[in-house]
Amino acid sequence: MQIAVLSGKGGTGKTTVATNLATIMKYRYVDCDVEEPNGFLFLSPDINQVVEVDIPNPVVDRDLCTTCSKCVNICQFNALAVTKKGILLFEKMCHGCGACIIVCSEDAITEKGRNVGRVEIGENKDTECIRGILNIGEPMSGPVISKVKEYINDSESSIIDCPPGSSCNVVKALDGVDYAIFVSEPTEFGIHDLRIVVELAKKAGIPYGLIINMADSGSTLLQDYCRKESIKLLGTIPYDIKAARLYSKGKLLIEDESFRDIFSRIADSIREELKCS
Amino acid sequence: MKICVSSIGKDKNSQVDLRFGRCPYFIIFDTDTGKYKAVENRGMTSSGGAGIAAAQTVIDENAEVVLTGSIGPNAMDLLKASDIKAFKPAGSTVEKAIEEYGSMQIEEICEAAPAHFGMGNQNRRGW
Secondary structure, eight states, X not given: OEEEEEOSSTTSSHHHHHXXXXXXXXXXXXXXXXXSOOTHHHHOOEEEEEEEEEEEEEEEOTTTOOOOOHHHHHOTTOOEEEETTEEEEOGGGOOOOOHHHHHOTTOOEEEEEEEEEEEEEEEOSSOEEEEEEEOTTOOOXXXXXXXXXXXXXXXXXXXXXXXXXXXXXXXXXXXXOSEEEEEEOSSHXXXXXXXXXXHHHHHHTOOEEEEEEEEOTTOOHHHHHHHHHTOEEEEEEEOOHHHHHHHHTTOOGGGSHHHHHHHHHHHHHHHHHHHHO | OEEEEEESSSSTXXXXXXXXXXXXXXXXXXXXXXXXXXXXXXXXXXXXXXXXXXXXXHHHTTOSEEEOSBXXXXXXXXXXXXXXXXXXXXXXXXXXXXXXXXXXXXXXXXSOOOTTGGGSOTTOOOO
16 A cells, blocks of 8 residues: 655645654655655664665767767757767766667667665664655656655555655656645645646546645635545644644654644544545 | 857847747858758757757757857757857847857857756746
């Protein structure tokens, strides 16, 4: 069972929800926000395995190359160019598809792995923890997220902490997911970006529910939205300075009794939903 | 020799396009024949690597000089690797830009602008 936590807008509380839920439900925690993974700050797992993630990039043998440009023309990502001095590779544009190697009629191109990030696997006293980390300066999260997902294709249940937004990296993180939990804050900014990820989940055919985070009594923005769009409301986490205090010390919210109750009830709602979907 | 100008339209009276990677056309002027030719910029329709595709278009046309507003880091590397020089015209039309180059009263572009500079979202700060 793979459950994704996503939001659209950043800073709404995905990691807070994902880390606390994973701990209370005893599900594996998986951080797919590989550009800036922060879940381990709250879970402090002991790492027992590190897997490097490499993308295969083309290497052109200048002695065999005739600069016929077949490789340049086939590349869908503009990673190769031809100059008087030979073929030039823009390595950060290369997606490692291998098309250039296939079309080269001189067998002048071979592959060489280029490190773009790593996957770290570990555990704390409560649960297994996995995260992907993209090297600083790399533009593509996809390959690292895909590698992380290879390690959760088993019978254990996982809570996947997704990247913010709704582009390629989120789509990759959602691949194969059974249920989506949206975390939103009761603001117009929150709802604006939430609408986009709801569309994404609908298109992907993934059932979903919503948690309102940082809720205050003054706003019914999200409750109204849920009612109007028929979205299951899984629970509400209040806007409370206790949360900020615990968070600032790198502690899980469930160390506090009232938050533990709230997350416990949210976990029950989720289990109910999983039975039906 | 051939001079290549980034352009909004297909002829010598068209406005110079200050973007290099995403301009719709390059106008190639041959100083030997005095003739103009319009070429579609492959970078305009690329999903990514527009600068690279645009520079490749220029290289394929055997131009030695580019006249444009600014050039991104990937395009700059590619043009330099091909010994192609770039200049920024003050003139508004392709023909005026070429005259400016001829008189050598023109600013050279020696360094790349930041990536995606021509996309008009410098004030975006992300999430």
